[in-house]
Amino acid sequence: MSSTGVEKKKGGGFLARKAKKAEEEKVDGLDYERSLIAKNAVTVEDCLKISKITQDYLCPVTDNIYKIDFTKFKIRDIESGGVLFEIAKPQGANEMNLTNDPNAGRYVRYEFPPEFLKLRKIGATVEFTVGEKEVHNFRMIERHYFKDQLIKSFDFDFGFCMPNSLNTCEHIYELPTISPQLIVDMVQNPFQTKSDSFYFVDGILVMHNKADYAYNAGM
Numbered sequence: 328m329s330s331t332g333v334e335k336k337k338g339g340g341f342l343a344r345k346a347k348k349a350e351e352e353k354v355d356g357l358d359y360e361r362s363l364i365a366k367n368a369v370t371v372e373d374c375l376k377i378s379k380i381t382q383d384y385l386c387p388v389t390d391n392i393y394k395i396d397f398t399k400f401k402i403r404d405i406e407s408g409g410v411l412f413e414i415a416k417p418q419g420a421n422e423m424n425l426t427n428d429p430n431a432g433r434y435v436r437y438e439f440p441p442e443f444l445k446l447r448k449i450g451a452t453v454e455f456t457v458g459e460k461e462v463h464n465f466r467m468i469e470r471h472y473f474k475d476q477l478i479k480s481f482d483f484d485f486g487f488c489m490p491n492s493l494n495t496c497e498h499i500y501e502l503p504t505i506s507p508q509l510i511v512d513m514v515q516n517p518f519q520t521k522s523d524s525f526y527f528v529d530g531i532l533v534m535h536n537k538a539d540y541a542y543n544a545g546m
Contacts, residue, residue, distance in 0.1 A: 357382065369532035371525075374468055379475040380521045384535045388429055391533050394458025395465075395488075395526070405448035405499065412437065435538040440545045441514045444505055452497040462488040464529050467498075471522045473513055478520075479503045510542075517541030 356379045363369050363385050374385070402412040465485035471478045483498045505513070513520055518539040526534035 360385070371466070371468065371527055371530050374470075374523075374525045374532065375480075377470070377523070378477065380472045381523050381535075381537075384430060384433065384537070385525070386532050386535050388433070393460045393462050393528060393533060395455055395462065395534060397453060397455045399452075399454035399495075401452045403450045403452070404446055405450050406446075411439065411443065411449065433536045435536070436518070436541075437538060438517075438541045438544040441510070441542050444510045444513060444542055446502055448502065449500045450497045451500060452495065454493065454495045457488045457490060457492050457494065459490050461490045462528055464527070466527045466530075467524060468527070469522055469524045471520065473509070473520045474516070478505075514542045514546075517543050 356377075359377070360381055360383065363373055364383065366373070369385050396416075398416045400412075400414050401410060403410050462485075465488055467481075467483045467485065469481045469483075471480070479502070481498075481500060485494070485496060488494050518541050520540040520542070522538045522540075524534075524536040524538070525532055526536075
């Protein structure tokens, strides 16, 4: 019998294989995430292995046994000194029971103009309180993604915090150089830029916050 047509390669065409690989990686990422959620303690090393934005929180709010509470946050442009974003927690907010969502307050949505993506350095000033337990080696790792591609990972130390203290510090973010095409993509795809902020005490995860970003404000 004669054969007509073109013989198909095993596994399908290039696009099919690429889609299958992406799906497998997504499943692997979710499996790894689930394994972390099931752990008694998530470490710095665990979080640094994450290659995509998480789908869920890796620790419950009850893991914050140190009662660390962020009360003020400000972002400024280092070169001009101009304030880009500022927010403060309303006084008495802890006593207000406005929602039954245990993750309320763990997620922030930011909206910036496109010019933000061309900044080189920003300063992030945070004010926070600590409960009755002293905090050793307080550390934050913040990982930013666009469409699940890691753009930049930041690593900051808060150091030691005394019990029942009010603390303020500013961390300097050296922002990555972003290609013109990527800037266009990020502007045209609001809230596809996302971040995970992991907070550790003595190397153990105690808080996990999330954010997403739009860069089309004012357009």
